[in-house]
Each structure stands twice: as C-alpha cells, then as structure tokens.
Amino acid sequence: MAKDLYSRLVKARSSRIWGRLAYGLLKALGSEIPRSVKIGEGFELVHGGFGVVIHPNTVIGKRVKMYPGVTLGRADIYQPAASSRFEGFIIEDDAILSPGAKILCKEGILKVGKGTVVGANAVLLESTGDMEIWAGVPARCTGKRPALE
Secondary structure: HHHHHHHHHHOOOOOOOOOHHHHHHHHHHHOOOOOOOOOOOOEEHHHOOOOOOEEOEEEEOOOOEEOOOEEEEEEEOOOOHOOOOOEEEEEEOEEOOOOOEEEEEEEEEEEOOOOOOOOOOEOOOOOOOOOEEEEEOOOOOEOOOOOOE
C-alpha cells in the first residue's frame, strides 16, 4: 500500500492540477523530488525513499530503483549556483541507487549508465558505464552486473 502511495505521488508531481500537492506531500514524507525532475515509467522509491534529495536538473530513466538517503547534488555548493559549471544528472534505465549513495557533480552532466548499481554509502563523483557496480568513498568500479533479461 505505501509503495503505491509513493509511486502515485512521484507520478502526480507532473500534473498541472495535483503536482504541487504531490510534491508537498512527498517533501513532508521526507523525499525532496522537485517537479522539474523527469522520471520514467516503473521508477521505484524503495521503502518510501526517506531522505532522498534529487537536484532539479535530473532525468531519471525507466525502472530505476532509489533507496532511502540517496542524494543527487552539486559538488561545488561553496559557489553561487550562477557561477557553477554543473549542468545536471542522467540516471539511465534499470540503475539501482543503494541506501545512502551520494552522487555529486562539479561540472557538466554526470551520467549513471544503464543497469549500473551505486553501492550503499558510496560517493560517486564521475560518470559510469553500463552494467557496472560502483562502491566506496570515492566510488570506484568494482565489477560488472550480469546482463538484464
């Protein structure tokens, strides 16, 4: 039931009529997912995604799983946004962002490749390839996932 509630709220953010209400409810439940974030079908905010913070310049693909405590944000927060060279994030289809993962970008666009797993509490500072497993602080590629069926 709760999973359906979060999924409905995430989807409703893009509604002209209900979008602001859905965004506010998600925020009250502990997930900061701005209305500007584009999200593909099958997105799953696992366990409600408490503590999730997503930068407004983010595109999330289909069937992405995001666990509690995930952050997608600028790595140069010491600078005013107007002088930052950061552009945004692309999280491709079937990626898994594990609990506590921090994905930070200083300039350009950081891309998490299709099917890539970012491990628990990892701090990802660079783009990944497809079907990779990243872990550690800072995160490094530690292996490859088997092909998706």
